[in-house]
Amino acid sequence: MEWYRIVGSIVTLIGSIFLFLGALGVFRMPDLYNRMQAGTKATTLGTILTLLGIGICHYEWLGQILIIIMFIALTNPISSHALARAAHFRGIPLTKGSVADKLKEKEATEVEVD
């Protein structure tokens, strides 16, 4: 077995561990926003590492893999931001232990002004 195959396999394994932890986070976190933290972003690194590991195993695919990684890194935060924003405007509350919600305060004052 060539050395780069071993390196690629290890990188892919680490990536899948992060994906697993992301799934576990979705299961264990208390409310939507915290779930999103674990669910959409622990998976960003997981996906990047998994793809990179495949790219190291099959180095002729590395160019394509890098382009896919670029797209994931650009689009993933936008989708999670859109989800969080929509949830907040829909009025989904934060979990009980939350310490602050500045956005809600802002919206409340805006309504009073109107």
Next chain:
Amino acid sequence: MDKILKIMFSTIMFTLFYFIWTGTKDINNLLIMFALSLIVSIIFRNHLRSPIFSPKKIVYSLWYVIFLFIEIIKANIDVAFRVIKPVIRINPGIVTVKTKLKTAMGRMILANSITLTPGTLTVDIKEDTLYIHWIDVTNMDEKAATEKIVASFEKYLEVIFD
């Protein structure tokens, strides 16, 4: 003159993109793609951004990508440890931070970078105020939160976009 430079730059980028994506070695293939890229670039000539040629900005951009990747790894490990502990220790809340960046592009990259590093999630952005869901609020004060979340990214983005 500026417009021609923009069109040439984007044409070359598109062709390069196609070359990396397909890995073709046929020169005719690339020539057809070059012609198509040129047509597309001319159609969208008013929406193109001028390429950055200042070496300082290029160095800072590359350094920013490396810095961001290290931050992502650090923050991911942090969230991973939170998840596997028997009792989840979180202290969530939505805090505000102010950004010094002026350009829309810079602000977008900043918001995306904040979202990419787990533990912080941009919920909304109004003018120069970012509303951030923070998984472990250590300080509710606006200045301190700005210092902790935004400052390290802003240092690079200020040079790149302003």
